[in-house]
Amino acid sequence: MAPILMSGNEAIARGAWEAGVAVGVGYPGTPSTEVLENLVGYESVLCEWAPNEKVAAEVAGGVSFGGRRALVTMKHVGLNVAADPLFTQAYTGVTGGLVYLVADDPGMHSSQNEQDTRNLAAAAHVPVFEPSDSQEALEFMREAFTVSERFDVPVIVRMTTRVSHAKSLVDVGERSEVPPVPYAKNTQKYVMMPGMARLRRVDLDARLATLTEYARECPANRVEMRDPSLGIVTSGISYQYVREALPEASILKLGFTHPLSDDLILDFTSRVERVAVAEELGPYLSLRLQVLGVEQVETGLPAIGELSPVTIGRAFGSVVPPVRATIPDLPPRPPLLCPGCPHRGVFHALGKMHAVVTGDIGCYTLAALAPLKAMDSCVCMGASIGMSHGAALAGVDSGPVVAVIGDSTFAHSGMTGLLHMAYSRSAGTVVVLDNRTTAMTGHQGNPVSGVAIGGGAAPAVDLEALARALGAGAVRTVDPHDLAATLEVLKEEAAADHLSVVIAKAPCALITRDHKDPYAVDEEACTKCGACVRLGCPAISRDENGRAVIDTSLCVGCAQCVQVCRFDAIVQVGPSCDFGGAS
Ligand SMILES: Cc1ncc(C[n+]2csc(CCOP(=O)(O)OP(=O)(O)O)c2C)c(N)n1
Missing domain, CATH: 3.40.50.920 (Rossmann fold)
Structure with missing residues (x-):
């Protein structure tokens, strides 16, 4: 077969498939996400999005324990979440091959920190392959499964953004069907109580010693x-x-x-x-x-x-011309929430309340930037809830302290924070931004949205019931496009003497097809007050006279700007592109 142009992530998926992987499981995160999105397209492999990387690593560990080959995928920070199972899986070892695909992001193109996964792997005593192009991505992935089974250890394949996303030619092979290993109970190997773990710790050192010999001859070096x-x-x-x-x-x-x-x-x-x-x-x-x-x-x-x-x-004193010349004097274009993004309505309200907002990771983190400037912290997935509780304990009182978290992030690691707030008798407020998807990483399904990997239907958790079960004293659902109602509910709950969860529920503007006719500014009526501009909608700007203008080709008709205009200067107009046609 002629070589195929593949990204590193596509080649990783191909390599896992060729290696006879039975299950692929992971949690999305740039630059790793496309691995599972590609693997799901291959026959004979079952793929799942897990709610977080720890669960994914445990599912993959279970597949290996059950005698089949498993791939688990995540970005570098995901390995922190999955570190607990990983560190002990190194002790138990594997039955079916167990490979972690971990993608690092040097330069933080899409991450909150930089980490070198090799250091964490070394701490976990786990072997690491490091491809430098797509061909190696495929070959190393195949070899990683062989090494995992031969040396009885989980293996990490470490990618970085450029290797994951750059494309190069790949010679592909066929799938090797790997027969499952029949299940055999082995408590010495799989039950890591201290007595057994001590023995496996010594055994792990012996396995690492043979892996060091392998490193001498390994064709990857x-x-x-x-x-x-x-x-x-x-x-x-x-x-x-x-x-x-x-x-x-x-x-x-x-x-x-x-x-x-x-x-x-x-x-x-x-x-x-x-x-x-x-x-x-x-x-x-x-x-x-x-x-x-x-x-x-x-x-x-x-x-x-x-x-x-x-x-x-x-x-080294050698001059290499840059590949891409930079264009001088380009105006800066900071990232903004999309036109019609439902998150905007919540942050508009929180800004009006002068709330201290402990935020989280997702599209909504953009609300920290001008003009909304309505987020005060963002550390790691799930941190918003624990941090709001901590800030309240510290006595922060410059405004109501409110935690804001996306639906996927809430399922990932927000639920335990809420449970803790209930357990600790907190009277705080948590806003869950339920836009029916994991938008930030490309619209993956999650347990809240009820969409499975590959786009099919999946059971969707009842968020209101879940929040109540976790101990929220009040649970209220609002439409964040309704600015007045959102502000009223948030004000009430922030002032209340109970733990409350406010679910801001409206689909991401990029997944809904329910776009309305766009709006435009009535020049005569516009007073240049700038209220609409301060919403930070990319469709709204000012003309050379300071008057607001709406780009009708960007506007999706969410009408949030209409609600902030006190002069009725924003009016709905016809479709932006009316091509006519047969009726
Ligand atoms: C531990 C960890 N895993 C994965 C990511 C990548 N990531 C950043 S935000 C996010 C999910 C955001 O989805 P959601 O909370 O639903 O918010 P939305 O983007 O839809 O507004 C993911 C997967 C990360 N930053 N950290």
Whole structure:
């Protein structure tokens, strides 16, 4: 078959399928999301979105325990959530192959922090493969399943944004059907009480020792000898940058980065005159070289953000022209909530209340930016609820303290925070933004929306009943497009002496087809007060005279702006594009 152009994530899915994976499970998160979205298209694989990465890792662990191969997918911060099962799965080991696909995001294109998954993997004593292109993504994924079963350990395949999303040619293969391992009870291996865990801890060290021998011979690690005056130790996307910037350099290209083979490193470094490490984030490889006493060239390469051929070339005095020229003087275009986004109505109200808003992660985090400026904190998924309780305990009283959390995030890790507030007799207010989807990462279904992976129907939890069951004293559902009603309910609940959950329920403007005719500004009536502009709708701007204008091609007719205009200057007009046609 001719090679196929594939993104790294598409190749990962293909590799897992070829490896005979039976189940794929994960939680969305850029840059990992497309792996499962692609895997679901293959036959003979069952795929599921889990409510969070811990559940996903446990489901995958169960599949492995049950004798089949399983892939679990997540972004780097997801591994923090899944760390609890992972650290002990390293002890139990596997029955069917168990592979974690973890995608790091150097440079934080879509993340709240930078993490180098290799460091967490090393702490968990779990082996790591690191592809540097789509072909390797496929091949390493296949090999990862083999290694998992051969060495009785879960394996991490670590991607980074550029490897996940860049496309390159891939030679694909066929699926190997892997027969299930019949279930056999084995409490010594799978029940990690201290007595058994102590034995498995020792066994894990023995498994790591054999993995270190494997690292010496692993085909994913290779030496490319060229000019011996400079030898670079590198991995992942940094390898591609080094090849481009320093085509003559000798390279130790590591595709299997935990555990490292000291022999391999020392063998390579003894064959070159000067040694340097090129790695994103870290320090990981360079620390190992330090431990081994290998003197390294001081490159000045940053440990923060992404590298590039340009930065690597610069570090070694080689000039690499930037791929893309930057256009000077482009006006800044900060991200905004979409036209017709239901979240806007809630933040408009919270702004009016001068609330202290502990926020969370999702599209709605954009409400922290101008002009809404209605969010005071955003740390990690689920943090909004615990933080609102903590802020109240600290006595914050510059305004009512309100937690705001999306529906997917509430299912991910918000529920326990609410349970804690109820248990602690909190009288706080939690707003769940139920837009019927996980919008931020591309509209995946979740347990609240009632949409399964692949788009089919799934059971949807009754949010009101759930909030009551978790201990909320009052649960009220509002339409966030109705600004007055939303403000009234939020004011009442923030002042009330009980724990309340306000569910702001209206579908994401990008999934509903229920768009109404657009609105326009009546120039005569507009007083230039700017109330509509302060909603931060991308369809609304000011003309050169300061009057509001609505771009009818962007407006979806949500009518939020109509409600803030005190001068009746915003009027509904006909369809923005009337192409006529047969009646
Ligand atoms: C632990 C973790 N997993 C995944 C992500 C990626 N992520 C950011 S927000 C989000 C979900 C947002 O969905 P929702 O709460 O429904 O809000 P919406 O975007 O729909 O407004 C996800 C999956 C993350 N930041 N952290």
